[in-house]
Amino acid sequence: xxKIGILGGGQLGYMFLQxxxxxxxxxxxxxxAVDAPCAPHAxxxxxxxxxxxxxxxxxxxxxxxxxxxxEHVNVEALxxxxxxxxxxxxxxxxxxxxxxxxxxxxxxxxxxIPTAPYFELDNWEDFKSKxxxxxxxxxxxxxxxxxxxxxxxxxSEADLDKMLQSxxxxxxxxxxxxxxxxxxxxxxLGNIVTYPTVEFVINEEYNLLDYLLIPSSLxxxxxxRAEAIxxxxxxxxxxxxxxxxxxxxxxxxxxxxxxxASRVHNSGHSTIEGxxxxxxxxxxxxxxxxxxxxxxxxxxxxxxxxxxxxGETGPAVIENVETLLQIxxxxxxxxxxxxxxxxxxxxxxxxxxxxxxxxxxxxKQVNETIRVVSKK
Numbered sequence: 001x002x003k004i005g006i007l008g009g010g011q012l013g014y015m016f017l018q019x020x021x022x023x024x025x026x027x028x029x030x031x032x033a034v035d036a037p038c039a040p041h042a043x044x045x046x047x048x049x050x051x052x053x054x055x056x057x058x059x060x061x062x063x064x065x066x067x068x069x070x071e072h073v074n075v076e077a078l079x080x081x082x083x084x085x086x087x088x089x090x091x092x093x094x095x096x097x098x099x100x101x102x103x104x105x106x107x108x109x110x111x112x113i114p115t116a117p118y119f120e121l122d123n124w125e126d127f128k129s130k131x132x133x134x135x136x137x138x139x140x141x142x143x144x145x146x147x148x149x150x151x152x153x154x155x156s157e158a159d160l161d162k163m164l165q166s167x168x169x170x171x172x173x174x175x176x177x178x179x180x181x182x183x184x185x186x187x188x189l190g191n192i193v194t195y196p197t198v199e200f201v202i203n204e205e206y207n208l209l210d211y212l213l214i215p216s217s218l219x220x221x222x223x224x225r226a227e228a229i230x231x232x233x234x235x236x237x238x239x240x241x242x243x244x245x246x247x248x249x250x251x252x253x254x255x256x257x258x259x260x261a262s263r264v265h266n267s268g269h270s271t272i273e274g275x276x277x278x279x280x281x282x283x284x285x286x287x288x289x290x291x292x293x294x295x296x297x298x299x300x301x302x303x304x305x306x307x308x309x310x311g312e313t314g315p316a317v318i319e320n321v322e323t324l325l326q327i328x329x330x331x332x333x334x335x336x337x338x339x340x341x342x343x344x345x346x347x348x349x350x351x352x353x354x355x356x357x358x359x360x361x362x363x364k365q366v367n368e369t370i371r372v373v374s375k376k
Contacts, residue, residue, distance in 0.1 A: 008069035009036030094239035174248035182230035274301035314374030316340035
């Protein structure tokens with residue numbers, strides 16, 4: 001039986017496990033939190049730091065394949081594990097590109113992949129002395145950013161006191177029509193498949209996804225271009241795995257790649273109910289070197305994040321779940337995180353319905369009904 005290890009035991013690992021436990025494999029999870037969502041469900045759970053070289057090598061040395069559910073892991077350890085014959089997905093060299101936004105942006109430029117104009121500064125304070133600045137501009141920390149963290153929008157000089165004090169890239173804002181993504185999967189033989197383009201609606205307050213729609217409402221001409229760009233990105237990364245290529249669709253209908261996640265991703269969650277083979281099933285297939293699954297959709301679906309309510313910190317409770325589950329075609333995914341905090345992702349709801357207007361009504365009802373609060 002193949003022994004698979006996953007670095008990270010959060011909600012992505014939790015959804016991976018729910019699918020993987022149906023296959024003949026043995027899953028080990030490494031996570032620093034003793035109460036990580038995956039802890040009670042993996043065949044083996046190891047509490048430890050996935051950023052620590054020795055910890056990752058000790059974890060992986062007796063396994064057959066090692067995957068990730070978070071990018072902020074020790075790449076040097078994964079390089080070593082690969083060198084002793086372990087299957088590592090994604091390839092450590094692809095992960096090294098993704099981990100550093102400066103390296104990632106240079107990779108797009110070198111491979112003729114359209115992306116926002118940018119410049120890079122290792123010393124963030126040098127920004128203030130640049131003579132050719134134009135506002136507004138996005139500052140993005142080169143390392144360790146995720147879910148809107150590590151990003152600062154600088155509207156004018158008045159925002160300079162908000163700057164991130166870390167090596168950064170500075171990026172021209174898109175003339176945004178909407179944000180889109182294409183979840184793309186590559187196997188060990190170089191075969192590549194894409195899911196239909198996903199359309200984002202963003203929660204401005206937290207700079208987090210409010211809901212997504214798959215397939216998007218965009219024209220075939222636009223989605224064909226988006227899917228071709230995503231394939232180009234993954235082909236250039238030259239690695240098996242699941243990749244979420246996030247893009248900006250500008251008002252002139254040009255497309256810029258924003259960033260790529262080298263793992264399963266929020267934008268692919270509704271493939272669990274909406275597609276023949278989910279992104280989590282594909283993740284397992286890439287680790288086990290099985291044929292890729294079908295990315296065909298059963299139906300139109302939407303995914304709504306369940307985010308910790310403002311002013312609520314403590315043991316997590318979902319309010320009004322009975323009302324939620326009265327909506328036909330509704331599926332609840334609770335991430336088993338013990339503590340809720342304002343803005344924290346606590347779960348999601350998938351809604352399926354071929355009638356797009358009804359689907360939007362159902363999304364509205366979910367947003368008006370469900371709250372994640374702390375136990376009183």
